[in-house]
Amino acid sequence: MGVFDIIGPVMVGPSSSHTAGAARLGKMARVILGESPTEATITLYGSFARTYLGHGTDRALVGGLLGFAPDDLRIKDSLKIATEEGLTFSFVISEQAADHPNTAEFSLQGASGNRIGVTGRSIGGGQIVITKIDSFKVEITGDYNALITIHEDKPGIIAEVSRVLSQENINIAQMKVARQFRGAEAMMVLETDHSISKQTLDTVKNIYGIRSAIVILPL
Amino acid sequence: MLEIKYIADLVIAADNAGKKISEIVWQWECEQSGVLAESIWEKMQARLETIKISAYTGKQQQGKTFNGLVGGDAYRMAQTDQLLGGTVTRAVTYALSVSEVNADMGKIVACPTAGSCGIVPGALLATAELLKSDNDVIIKGLFTAAGIGTVIAKNASVAGAIGGCQAECGSAAAMAAGAVVEMMGGTPRQVSQAVALTLKNLLGLVCDPVAGLVEVPCVKRNGFAAAHALVGAQMALAEIESVIPADEVIEAMNQIGLALPSSLKETSEAGLAKTSTALSITARILK
Structure with a gap:
């Protein structure tokens, strides 16, 4: 931990866990897919499922899928931008309990037909962990x-x-x-x-x- | 290598070196990150630029944020300073502005969190205007605030989900008060007194946001806490001392945070979040 964890991160509001962390999850899912996604189904669990509209979590997740960083002001309009850029997306609100309250599960298809499933959680302060890729359990923080x-x-x-x-x-x-x-x-x-x-x-x-x-x- | 675990470490290191706490924190960041001192300074300078934009935009904006719960209060606050005077009015105005920008998905610097992002900017920018000081003074203030926040994060928490609002807005106010004391020419000991006095008087504050959103009571509370920080700073500058030292106040906050039920720690299961008005807002926004 350093001074820029306290005076930072620089981010689009309103919540480090529900907005900044969500944008990082989306961005990481895009990187793991390895190309621009054209189709995305995103399942939300726990607190993400209950409060995503008010926190702009949906816009942050989709913004991340478009490659936007957590401080990119385009996040606010990402749902519209996604449609313009040929990304079709849908959200599934799960009633199921997840291991962690802020969990999102991506099912993605890329421009060249690649398909992948990525699951991750937002653990606070904008930090994330990717916990699953397809059926493999992993632990990727995006810090390295x-x-x-x-x-x-x-x-x-x-x-x-x-x-x-x-x-x-x-x-x-x-x-x-x-x-x-x-x-x-x-x-x-x-x-x-x-x-x-x-x-x-x-x-x-x-x-x-x-x-x-x-x-x-x-x- | 310099170790920053307690507020007392900061005071002793500063006194021994004949330096300000901001300089000690800057040096500590260099040592622990391995990054050049100038690069760290420039990075903090860039954060200040973002902070300033978020603090000045709210004054012109009268509209509501996208959930429709807050917005336009920085503008209203800026219309009169007849009761509180210029500095406090500006601190509250800027704090409201940054928080409104945050609620409306604008760009902010978490400080230490997004929910409490207006308090340090409000208090520091208003003080800088009073002193007619340049950016360097504010950047030093941000280092001092960061040092205080680091100690709180290590020994307690700055997350509402763990410690309640005292951990977010309480920590931010303590960070702001300490930084303002140094900006005003106070001693390292006075900085630690400002931390103790300010945090002590926000102990027990719960996190019960309406509909789970960072809006009600968060935005206005940022305004209140910025003014609170200035009161703590002025008390410390007047040589008023806290009976309980800063590090013990931080430990008390930690214990209170542990004792608070989870219903009052960002889960919106009690308090303001369960009032009848809050429940109807929740039903409207979250469908």
Whole structure:
């Protein structure tokens, strides 16, 4: 924690958790999709579900999907801008209890047909955690550079990825591996202190057993 | 490396170095972030620019915010200063303005939170106008406020959901009071007295917003708390001392926050949020 956590963040109001955090969730979902979304269904839980209209949470989530930062004044008009930019969206208000009161679940389709599910929570002060990508449980805060891989669940792949990173002098801050079941696909999230170049990403993609890999910049 | 855990740490570090608390906090931020001192200063300067825009726009705006609950009060407040005098009137006006901008999805600097974002700007900008001081004085004030806020966040909380409104508007008023004392030429000890006096008198304040929105009572409370901060600052400058020291007041706030039921901590399940007027507003806005 530093002085700019107290005198900050700079944000569009009215709420750091329900507006700024929501914008970051949307932006992170867009980054994980890897392209501009054309279709979005967003399910809201808990306090998000109850108070989203009054806090502009819907506008912030959609603004984030359009790539707007939490201090972007266009957030207020994002629902209109989304329609202009070819993003069709709908909201589902869930009565179900969630693990955390401020949870949003995105089901996205991108311009090139990519489909992905992203779930995240807004944990206060504009901070967020992405907790699920498709069926994989993850933990991504957006505070770090991150590398996400989908790979075959077999020995040696994780070691090979970390070898590539260490060769480039990239320090791993946090790491989490999840799989659907033994021998199926697995997902790895590596949060790093240093940025990951396009070249390093390509090297990772070429590792035998890696199905796909993306890099996420800090929000 | 400099450790800032308590208000007393700030006072001792400043006294030992013959510096102001703002300088100690600036130096601490350099050490703990590894960022150059000038870059940190420039970043704070940029935040001040955003703060100023949000503090000055409300005076011209008479319309309601998009939920229709608040708006136009900064404008109304600016029309007369016959009772409170210029400085307090301006502090309240600016605090209302920043909070109205926040409620209307405009750009603000959370300070320490969005719900309490008008208090530090209101008190500091009004004081700077009184002193005819330049931006540098206000930026130093923001560092002092940040140091106080850091201590409160470490030992209690600045989140309404955890500590109630005392943690948001109480903390913001304490931050503002300490910063104003330093801007007025007060000593580090007087800064800590302003923190103690100001926070002490907002202890127990609950967070019971109508319809869960950052509007009622939040916007007007920002105005009240800005004036409250100036009272605390003037008491400290007059050498009035709090019987309970600042760090103990902060711990008391922490304990009170823990003891408050969750219905009074940003859940809108009690208090103002359950009045009949609030319930009809809730039904209208949240459908």
